[in-house]
Amino acid sequence: MAAGRAVGAREGGEDAFRRLFRLYRRREGSDLAAVIDFSKPRARQVINAPLSYSSVSDQDASRAGLRPVSQWKAYGLESYPGFVFIPNPFLPGCQRHWVKQCLKQYIQKPNVCNLDMHMSSKETADLWGQSQQQLRNKRSNKREAKTLLEKLRWVTLGYHYNWNTKKYFADHCTSFPSDLAFLSEQVAKACGFPGFRAEAGILNYYHFDSSLGIHVDESELDHSQPLLSFSFGQSSIFLLGGQNREEAPVAMFMHSGDMMIMSGFSRLLYHAVPRVLPNLEGKPLPSCLELPHPTDLPLDSVIEPCSQEVWEVCAKYLQASRINMTVRQVLAEGQSFPTETRTNQELDNVCTGSYHEENSEIKKHKSNIDS
Numbered sequence: 001m002a003a004g005r006a007v008g009a010r011e012g013g014e015d016a017f018r019r020l021f022r023l024y025r026r027r028e029g030s031d032l033a034a035v036i037d038f039s040k041p042r043a044r045q046v047i048n049a050p051l052s053y054s055s056v057s058d059q060d061a062s063r064a065g066l067r068p069v070s071q072w073k074a075y076g077l078e079s080y081p082g083f084v085f086i087p088n089p090f091l092p093g094c095q096r097h098w099v100k101q102c103l104k105q106y107i108q109k110p111n112v113c114n115l116d117m118h119m120s121s122k123e124t125a126d127l128w129g130q131s132q133q134q135l136r137n138k139r140s141n142k143r144e145a146k147t148l149l150e151k152l153r154w155v156t157l158g159y160h161y162n163w164n165t166k167k168y169f170a171d172h173c174t175s176f177p178s179d180l181a182f183l184s185e186q187v188a189k190a191c192g193f194p195g196f197r198a199e200a201g202i203l204n205y206y207h208f209d210s211s212l213g214i215h216v217d218e219s220e221l222d223h224s225q226p227l228l229s230f231s232f233g234q235s236s237i238f239l240l241g242g243q244n245r246e247e248a249p250v251a252m253f254m255h256s257g258d259m260m261i262m263s264g265f266s267r268l269l270y271h272a273v274p275r276v277l278p279n280l281e282g283k284p285l286p287s288c289l290e291l292p293h294p295t296d297l298p299l300d301s302v303i304e305p306c307s308q309e310v311w312e313v314c315a316k317y318l319q320a321s322r323i324n325m326t327v328r329q330v331l332a333e334g335q336s337f338p339t340e341t342r343t344n345q346e347l348d349n350v351c352t353g354s355y356h357e358e359n360s361e362i363k364k365h366k367s368n369i370d371s
């Protein structure tokens with residue numbers, strides 16, 4: 001264990017992580033004073049993290065919709081080497097592209113989503129088309145049936161994570177979106193990982209009643225490469241713990257546009273999202289999402305303009321939601337999956353679980369949810 005990290009003893013059979021998870025999940029009365037806000041970092045444990053300015057040209061940064069790396073701020077946390085937090089480095093107006101991709105593009109086949117587990121491919125073929133009108137007309141104060149978009153919890157990209165077996169399989173892989181791969185590679189380069197390859201993605205879709213259970217991302221076969229995380233929409237509390245759950249986690253806000261890199265020592269630490277909360281500006285959407293598409297992006301930018309019509313639906317969705325994209329490298333360069341005999345369950349590829357927890361329904365997806 002790294003020095004200086006709080007260690008909470010097990011109380012009443014509950015580990016320190018679980019205790020704090022439950023504390024922060026409460027919507028009323030939880031004290032947020034100890035939650036680190038990297039948009040105005042004052043906390044004692046916050047340190048500056050070095051970035052590799054010269055490894056990403058300003059041109060490539062703007063192709064990815066990012067400010068020049070020399071303008072980014074990057075922070076770390078004492079006793080968490082390898083953890084890097086970059087408060088919103090996106091160029092004004094560029095976050096919209098990623099939101100649109102998560103709601104309209106990446107949810108399409110051949111990518112896999114939670115709705116595939118109990119719906120036919122015909123029924124899930126056009127989730128956007130089936131939801132947009134209803135979502136647009138929805139009034140927030142009325143109890144109406146949820147649209148399919150609102151029922152979306154996760155999408156997997158590239159090597160599709162299998163929630164049951166907690167494995168990736170060589171033969172369950174589809175092509176990784178090139179725009180997201182480009183963004184990820186630029187961020188990894190800036191953080192000192194020039195060889196990073198975006199091979200698997202998990203997109204998480206949250207509402208004000210959702211949380212993500214305590215877990216470690218260890219299914220990737222190469223842990224020397226970082227895990228990247230991008231957040232959009234409403235804010236959340238992220239808990240970063242230790243190598244075991246007896247260590248009390250540190251709590252931080254994640255706001256729209258924020259990026260997080262878990263690498264080195266911090267690559268395999270316990271973490272969770274106990275709560276999604278309205279952005280701290282007190283507006284329906286954080287102001288960084290109100291900005292229109294920039295007019296001066298390079299012609300070969302991966303960022304596409306998002307029409308007003310499409311954005312209105314995305315904005316409506318995001319008024320009560322948060323989207324997080326995590327990107328991982330699964331295999332080391334030249335590595336291949338071990339040959340193994342797959343069990344019937346693995347061959348079935350039927351996933352029933354995820355790390356998502358919902359306060360309202362207290363859904364406990366069997367094997368994956370911590371308890």
Ligand code: OGA
Binds near residue numbers: 229231272273326
């Ligand atoms: C994950 C994860 C965190 C988040 O997908 O593995 O930890 O902020 N996501 O949603």
Ligand code: MN
Binds near residue numbers: 215216217271
């Ligand atoms: Mn994770």
